[in-house]
Amino acid sequence: MPFLRILFVRLLTTAITLAGVAVIVFFVIRVVPGNPIAMMLPPGATEEDIARLSALYGLDKPMITQFGIWIAGVMQGDFGTSITTRQPVLNLVLGRLPATLELSIMALVMAMILGGAAALTGTRFRGGRTEGAIDVANGMALSVPDFLWGLVLILLFGVLMPVFHISGRVTPSLDLPFTTNFYLFESLIRLRFDLWADLVAHMFMPALALAIPLAAIIGQLLKQSLKETMNLDYVTLARTKGYGETRVILREALRNAALPTLTLVGVQFTFLIGGTVIIERLFSYEGLGNMAIDAVINRDLPLIQGIVILFAVIFTGVNLIVDLLYTVLNPRLRHG
Amino acid sequence: MSFLSIRNLSVRLKKGQPLLRRVSLDVSAGEVRGLVGESGAGKSMIGKAVLGILPPSIEVTEGEILLDGVDLLRLPPALRRKRIGALAALIPQDPLTALNPSHRIGPQITDRLVDILGWTRANADARARELLSEVQIPDPDRVLRSYPHELSGGMRQRILIASAFAAEPKLIVADEPTTALDVTVQKQILKLIAGMQTRHGTALLFVTHDLGVVSKVCQKLSVLYAGMVVEDTSVADFFAAPRHAYSAALLAATPKYTDPAAGLQPVPEAVIAAVQAEVAAFDRRAAHG
Numbered sequence: 001m002p003f004l005r006i007l008f009v010r011l012l013t014t015a016i017t018l019a020g021v022a023v024i025v026f027f028v029i030r031v032v033p034g035n036p037i038a039m040m041l042p043p044g045a046t047e048e049d050i051a052r053l054s055a056l057y058g059l060d061k062p063m064i065t066q067f068g069i070w071i072a073g074v075m076q077g078d079f080g081t082s083i084t085t086r087q088p089v090l091n092l093v094l095g096r097l098p099a100t101l102e103l104s105i106m107a108l109v110m111a112m113i114l115g116g117a118a119a120l121t122g123t124r125f126r127g128g129r130t131e132g133a134i135d136v137a138n139g140m141a142l143s144v145p146d147f148l149w150g151l152v153l154i155l156l157f158g159v160l161m162p163v164f165h166i167s168g169r170v171t172p173s174l175d176l177p178f179t180t181n182f183y184l185f186e187s188l189i190r191l192r193f194d195l196w197a198d199l200v201a202h203m204f205m206p207a208l209a210l211a212i213p214l215a216a217i218i219g220q221l222l223k224q225s226l227k228e229t230m231n232l233d234y235v236t237l238a239r240t241k242g243y244g245e246t247r248v249i250l251r252e253a254l255r256n257a258a259l260p261t262l263t264l265v266g267v268q269f270t271f272l273i274g275g276t277v278i279i280e281r282l283f284s285y286e287g288l289g290n291m292a293i294d295a296v297i298n299r300d301l302p303l304i305q306g307i308v309i310l311f312a313v314i315f316t317g318v319n320l321i322v323d324l325l326y327t328v329l330n331p332r333l334r335h336g
Numbered sequence: 337m338s339f340l341s342i343r344n345l346s347v348r349l350k351k352g353q354p355l356l357r358r359v360s361l362d363v364s365a366g367e368v369r370g371l372v373g374e375s376g377a378g379k380s381m382i383g384k385a386v387l388g389i390l391p392p393s394i395e396v397t398e399g400e401i402l403l404d405g406v407d408l409l410r411l412p413p414a415l416r417r418k419r420i421g422a423l424a425a426l427i428p429q430d431p432l433t434a435l436n437p438s439h440r441i442g443p444q445i446t447d448r449l450v451d452i453l454g455w456t457r458a459n460a461d462a463r464a465r466e467l468l469s470e471v472q473i474p475d476p477d478r479v480l481r482s483y484p485h486e487l488s489g490g491m492r493q494r495i496l497i498a499s500a501f502a503a504e505p506k507l508i509v510a511d512e513p514t515t516a517l518d519v520t521v522q523k524q525i526l527k528l529i530a531g532m533q534t535r536h537g538t539a540l541l542f543v544t545h546d547l548g549v550v551s552k553v554c555q556k557l558s559v560l561y562a563g564m565v566v567e568d569t570s571v572a573d574f575f576a577a578p579r580h581a582y583s584a585a586l587l588a589a590t591p592k593y594t595d596p597a598a599g600l601q602p603v604p605e606a607v608i609a610a611v612q613a614e615v616a617a618f619d620r621r622a623a624h625g
């Protein structure tokens with residue numbers, strides 16, 4: 001059963017990766033200058049005040065001891081208390097996670113639709129002007145990073161033609177009936193399409209900014225792969241059966257061509273999630289990334305640790321899903 | 337009236353070198369025509385032109401391909417595809433690459449029936465099962481549910497043969513259908529194709545390197561050199577007395593028919609020079625209009 005074996009190996013490597021991340025983040029943020037306690041207290045606080053507060057948060061102990069205490073807590077699901085907000089890190093982080101997940105998945109869907117459409121159109125009209133135009137557009141999309149796309153979009157659809165909201169996750173005056181923080185998802189479940197539309201209008205630009213570079217990568221890779229697949233024998237055989245070009249692309253080539261693209265999309269999707277940190281800041285979107293920047297500015301050590309660990313969990317989780325998806329989509333691996 | 341009639345077909349690399357030089361050949365209903373010639377002579381190119389799958393880098397410069405009386409080259413692309421799909425089929429060379437790895441076998445046999453010819457799925461499935469028994473595949477139901485990688489090369493070639501006969505085409509192009517297979521399997525597959533062809537009365541354009549195969553399954557033969565038909569004859573006449581020097585050399589080069597003890601003889605240089613001169617003369621005439 002390769003499926004179970006892959007799952008087991010991946011879970012093991014995931015555990016090792018996460019342990020490594022925990023060690024690195026813990027010590028790195030303590031080596032970097034900046035004392036969280038000093039930043040909390042008003043100017044003119046005495047050394048004594050600082051020492052007392054430090055002791056309260058356990059920051060006076062040797063680093064190794066601090067690490068031991070923290071890890072022991074993490075093992076039991078206790079990620080400590082945020083220094084700035086005095087709330088449990090786990091609650092804060094899990095409270096923001098849905099916003100970032102929804103944004104990332106929306107961006108991924110947009111990237112797949114845009115990139116897929118570009119690849120299919122380019123393949124359908126390969127060798128002509130249309131393909132050339134798509135290649136140029138892809139190149140442009142790739143040569144500009146996501147946050148600059150964010151600025152461009154703000155100028156276009158926030159300032160010139162203000163059709164989308166440029167900041168926040170939802171209009172603050174709205175009454176939200178939600179029980180979870182997966183607003184977008186829940187608004188659909190509750191059939192509250194008014195709220196859904198408001199959420200999308202907020203999410204559209206940050207998601208698109210994140211999606212554009214990934215769409216270009218998907219477009220290029222998938223088109224390349226489709227064009228190669230279109231020359232294979234089984235595609236030629238399908239042509240002799242009477243299928244038209246579009247049918248042949250969709251029916252014979254797409255699935256096989258998508259497989260090699262898929263793994264890379266997985267890796268690129270983790271970059272996209274990394275991109276949310278700056279994009280969320282740019283659009284004042286209340287997600288994990290925005291919280292991460294605040295945490296770093298305030299030197300909120302437990303919160304930084306929690307966020308970084310969570311990001312690491314997401315990254316490895318995405319890679320795991322991609323690997324499993326690959327085995328599911330590829331019949332040769334499933335039965336091998 | 338021949339079912340397939342190719343008239344003066346010339347094909348070249350776009351703005352480049354000619355690949356087929358005024359090729360003419362006929363295949364009557366139910367007849368088997370062999371197509372022989374050395375590697376690169378253009379045998380597959382003829383098959384591709386008939387089936388409408390010439391690569392985009394290649395263009396037809398003159399000629400007609402009449403399939404059941406209608407010139408395929410004059411039809412708009414969509415109609416041409418439909419006509420080819422309904423009347424003709426291909427048995428490809430390499431069974432390992434000619435089946436789609438991510439579709440099950442069943443749909444790969446029935447797709448044309450359902451999507452192009454409008455059969456019901458139930459009828460198409462019944463037809464697929466019947467065809468698999470006809471090509472002597474045990475346990476057809478299991479095979480129809482399998483993916484290509486789960487089956488052997490010989491098995492896959494049987495499936496491709498079944499699939500080619502699925503819509504009862506009037507013409508099948510078989511492009512070296514056994515060269516990619518094990519020697520032991522080659523004979524069985526050849527027998528299978530010949531048997532199916534006879535039973536269904538299908539016209540067959542059979543591309544091969546092997547004159548032994550020609551003597552067993554073909555009635556007519558075209559010998560090709562550099563995209564030029566140098567001899568168009570009945571198989572009986574060919575083996576009795578080939579008319580063209582190149583054909584004669586080809587026959588002599590196949591040791592089984594002259595001296596089984598001898599190794600493979602190269603075609604003599606003088607013969608090559610003569611036939612190349614013919615090709616050059618043809619190109620000169622073509623250049624002067």
Ligand SMILES: Nc1ncnc2c1ncn2[C@@H]1O[C@H](COP(=O)(O)OP(=O)(O)OP(=O)(O)O)[C@@H](O)[C@H]1O
Pocket residue numbers: 349355373374375376377378379380381382391393394
């Ligand atoms: N896609 C292509 N683009 C350009 N030239 C091609 C292409 N396919 C074939 N040719 C050329 O066309 C000529 C005829 O090729 P073809 O495949 O018909 O030969 P063949 O007689 O089938 O040979 P073989 O016995 O090796 O299969 C060769 O010179 C070959 O190089």
Ligand SMILES: [Mg+2]
Pocket residue numbers: 379380381511
């Ligand atoms: Mg060939």
